[in-house]
Amino acid sequence: MQGTVKVPGDKSISHRALILGAIASGESTVRGISAGADVLSTASCLRALGVEIEEGNVQGHGMRGLRAAGRPLDCGNSGTTMRLLAGLLSAQDFESELIGDESLSRRPMDRVVQPLREMGARAEWPPLRVGGDKHLHGIEYAPPVPSAQVKSAVLLAGLYAEGGTAVVESVRTRDHTEVMLGAMGAHVAVDGMRVAVECTERLQPLHLHVPGDFSAAAFWMMAGGLVPRSDLRLLGVGVNPTRTAFADLLASIGVRIDRANARFEAREPVADLRIRPTSEIRRVHVEHDQAAQMIDELPVLAVAATQALGTSVISGAAELRVKESDRLYAMEEGLRAMGADITASEDGWVINGPRYLEGARVDSAGDHRVAMALAVAGMIADGTTEIEGAECVDISYPGFFDDLESLS
C-alpha cells in the first residue's frame, strides 16, 4: 500500500461543532465536517429543532433559542447524537423524544438518564424522553463506565444548571466537548480527571476546520503497519492525546509512525502521519484503562493480533458488546471465518498468532468499524474477502473503499 490519504473530518468533533454551534450567539463556520451518516443525523435533529445549517454554516440560536420539534428526533445509528442531544434537550422547557434505528434502540441510555435525573431534569427511557422543566441544578458525577458521550451529556446539561456541574472520570476519555466549550468562552475548569462547567448565558460562535478523524486514520495505520513494503501518508489527522493511545500501542509493537507538520486547529492538535510496516508484529496486551482509551480502534487491533507472534490478550472492553453491534462477537466471527485463532471473552479477545488469513465471506453486522476492520483483514488475506453489508462504512467514512482502491 502506497500513497496519501486525507481522512474524513473527525466525527466526534463534527457532532459537537453542530450542537454547540446551534446554541451559540451568531453564525458558526465549520469546515471539513464529516459527511458520515451519523453527523447528518445530528444535523437533521438540529434542523428539526429550528436551527438552520447549510454546508457547515450553523445559525446559532443562543442558549434558549431551540424550539420543540413536534415529532420524535431520529438519531439514526448514532449514539453520540442521542446521548449528547439528551443532555442538551433535558435542559429545555419543552419535551423531546429521541429515537433511532434498530441498533441504537438496543443501546443503553440509562447511563445518561440517571445523571440527568440527578440534576433535576425530566428524563425517561425507554423510549428516551427528556426536558420540559428547565430548573436543573449542578451535580458532581462519577460515571460508572468511562464514556465521553455521558460526560458530554452531563456537561451540556450543566451549561443550564444552577451551581457548578462536574464530571469526575476514572479514565480520561476524549475531551473535545470541554476543549470546544473553552474555545467558545464557557467557564470550563479541568483539574486532573475532573471537568467542571458553570451555568452559561452565552457562547461565542465557532470558526474551525475539523481535523481528520484519528479513528478513521486508524484503519490505514493498521493496514500500513501490516502490509509489507507499505508507505502511507495520512494528512491533517487530529492527534488529541485523549485519542491517540492506539498509535502509541502500534509504535510499541513495531509499526513506524512519524509525525510531521504539527499544528493546532481550534485548540485541537493536528499532524500529518507517515506509516511504515514492521516485519514482525509483537503481541498485544490491552487492559481496562487502555481499552477505554482506544475503544473505537480495538476491532482493527484484533486484526493485528492475528499476525503477532504469541498470545495476545485484549480485556477491559465489555463496552464493545453495546456498540453499534456486539463488536466482540462480530470480530470473533469474521476473523475466525478467515482462519484466525480468536476467542471472545466476556470483555475482550484472546488471539493466538501468527495465522495466515484466507479470504472469506464475512458479515459486517451492519457496523461501520467492523466492516472497515474486516476490510483491513482482507488486505492481508490470501484470496477474496466479501463483506456483507459493507455499505455501513458510510456511517463514519463514506469514501473508505475509494481510498482503499487508491492506495492499493
Ligand code: S3P
Ligand atoms: C464518542 C465516544 C465514544 C466512541 C464513539 C464516539 C464521542 O463512545 O466510542 O464512537 O464522540 O463522544 P462512549 O463515550 O460511549 O465510549
